[in-house]
Amino acid sequence: MRKDRPTYPETRKLYRWMYGLVMILVLLVSAFISMNIFFPHWLYQSETIITSSETNSDGDADKIENGIHVRTGLIDAEGLMVVVQNCTSCHSASLITQNRMTEERWNETIKWMQETQNLWELGPNQKVIVDYLVTNYPPMKKGRRMVLKDVDWYELED
Amino acid sequence: MALLIGTDIVFGSNMPEDYVPLALHENDPFTMFKKNKDMVLLNDRPWNMEAQAHLLDDDITPNSCMFIRNNGHVPEKINPYTWKLTIDGESVKHKKTYSLADLKSKFKQHTYQLTLECGGNGRSEFDPPAKGNQWTIGAVHCAQWTGVRLKDVLEDAGIKSDAVYIGYHAVDEHLSYDPNKEPISRGCPMSKALMDETLLAFRMNGKDIPLVHGYPLRLVAGGWPASVSGKWVNRISIRNKVHDGTKMKGSAYRIPCKPVAPGTKVKDEDMCIIESMPVKSLITYPRSGAMFNLSKALTIRGHAWAGELEVSSVEYSIDFGSTWKSCTLKKPVNRLAWQRFSATIRFSQTGYYEIWAKATDSQGKSQPMLLPGWNPKGYLNNACHRIAVKVK
Incomplete structure (x- = not known):
């Protein structure tokens, strides 16, 4: 009475294979989720130091017009691309150009960003960046009230 | 709309009124957030934008002229039908979760016009300069908010006797996209949380709250630094200690407990949390730069506000403070709303003038003409506003 089912072993093999695939997927997904939970730094900060290299710049994205880096609005001067690469991936350059600080306060600000905002170690680039900032965006004297x-x-009109 | 984007919008029917998906714009914040073209963009990542004085002339600030202050990324995927607000914390009697529909049906709704000013409004004037977005005068608005009292919701969950503070949590993401970091999570003492005017709001100026201002649910605590009024709120913790969320510690939204000389380094433990904002005013008409004939009687008007207090008088001066004359001042429409002032000025000779306005609060404190006390983060600049005019 029993019907002959020649495909049965193949089907079982296929199921076993699919089951394995699903388990691998589940493992990968849970690994990714736990990475997110326990080691987000590994996922989100893979590049610990972005090195400087003006030759890296690709055409229009790093166009300079009238001494200004068009994409960011930053002044074109020594250290520009190191600043662009390290300081504009989380926040925009307007946060830099609005702020005018001394060397000491920029270093403190970098330390604060490293401690609380996931900024990476800057290594020798830190001096390049701070020199660029204090040279091109020095604090201005405003006194107790500026003129209009x-x-x-x-x-x-009436 | 689906045709424009080329794909169906999941939960498209849940989108707030007037909301245009971010994908439709190439990051033009004026279109994206429906802002007046005269608004000033301070930062595009995160979005920060301020008004100019003449844009704030309306009694009730329209969305188009409201400043934007963000600490993280504006959330994009919001479904009001599955939105949940959880009340938890050490000092909650029963941890409870409410849907938006629960909030709207379970509790009485209230509408108040509330002044929200960024703690750092006016920061750009401090010397030595303070770190952060360099707000000039336009980080203030007074819109009309509709929602339920935070007090009613907290009492429904139950407040233990050791409660001292509330802290909010929201769905916006940190600038680094680190899921373990909150861009901002501030709060206020129980006394402020339990005030009648402290709302969990779901409507602004009679419509759904615009996304960038906190859709679908915003905590609104008028008169305090606007950072207390958390946007996109999905959890409020009743704490048995001062809330210790992001931007509650260190120098954030804090000033030296005792006055310091400009540029002084201040230890974290010597910094105190800002509570009520100080007395301030803004001349919203005419726009600075007006030229007119000597025969004209010039009408000026604007708004004055004083944090938790009421403004008791506003004066103006056209001679750099040598003499002051009083303005007409209206009562606020409700507590914590700004107040309209106006005056008519006759000039006796032609020339360049500055019109300065000075408000005084119900405790007798006035705005300084010079910058107030320096503080490391440049908060609480309530120096007099002035406009330039020429009489011909």
């Missing part, structure tokens, strides 16, 4: 500047004069 850049007033946009217009006729007041």
Whole structure:
């Protein structure tokens, strides 16, 4: 009475193979999730030091116009690309250009970013970056109150 | 809309009114967040944008002129139907979870107009300069918020007698995308949390809260640094100690407990958390730079606010503070809303003038004409606002 089922062993083999595949997938996914939970630094900070190299820059992305790096708005000067590569991957360059600090305070700020914001070790680049910042964006004297500047004069209609 | 993007929008029917998916724009924040073109972009990662004085002339600030302050990435995938708010912490009697529908149906709804000012508004004027976004004068707004009282929700979950503080948690992501870091998680003492005007809001100016301002649920604590008013809130912890979330410690939203000389280094333990914002005012009409004839009687107007307090008077000066004249000042529409002031000025000779405004709070404290006390992070600059005019 029993029907002949010649495909049976093959099917079983296929199931076994699929089961193995699924288990491997499950393992990979759980490994990825636990990496996320326990060692996010490994996943999100694989490049510990981004090295400087002006030759790395690719065409339009690093175009300079009137002494300004077009993409970021940073002043073109010694150390520009090290700053672009290390300082604009988490926040935009406007956070840099808005802020004017001394060497000591930039170093403190870098330390703060490393301790709390996942900034990587900068190695010898730290001096290049801080030199660039204090040379091109030095603190300005504002005193207790600045004069009103850049007033946009217009006729007041009634 | 699906045709434009080329794919179906999952939960498209849940999108807030007026919301345009981020994918439709090439990072133009003015279109993306529906902002006035005269708003000033301070930072694009994270998004930070401020108003100019003349943009804040409305009694109720419209979304188009509201400043944006973000610490992390604006969340993009929000489903209001599955949104949950959890009340937990050491000092909650029963940890509880509410859906948006629960909040709306279980508790009475209230609407208040509330002044929210960034603690760092005016930071750009400090010398030596302070680190952070260099806000000038436009990080303040007074919109109308509708929601339920935080007090009602906390009491529903039950507050233990040892509760001292609440801390919020939200779904925005850290700038580094590290899932273990919160961009910001601040809070306030129980006394502020239990005030009538402290809301868990789901509507702003009669519509769903715009995404960038905290859709679908925002904690709104008027009169305190706007960072207390957490956006995209999904958890509030009732703490038995001062909340220790991100930006509650160190120098964040803190000033020296005792005054210091400009540039002084201050130890973390000598810094105190900012609570109520100080008295301040803004001339919103005319826009700075107005030229008009000597025969004209110039009308000026603006808003004044004083954190937890009410503003009792506003004066103006056209001679750099030698003489002051009083402005007409309205009462606030509710506690913690800004107040309208106005005055009519006649000039006796032609020339360049600055019009300065100075508000005084109900405890007699006035705005300084010079910068107030220096502090390492450049908070609480409530120096008088002024505009330039020419009389012909």
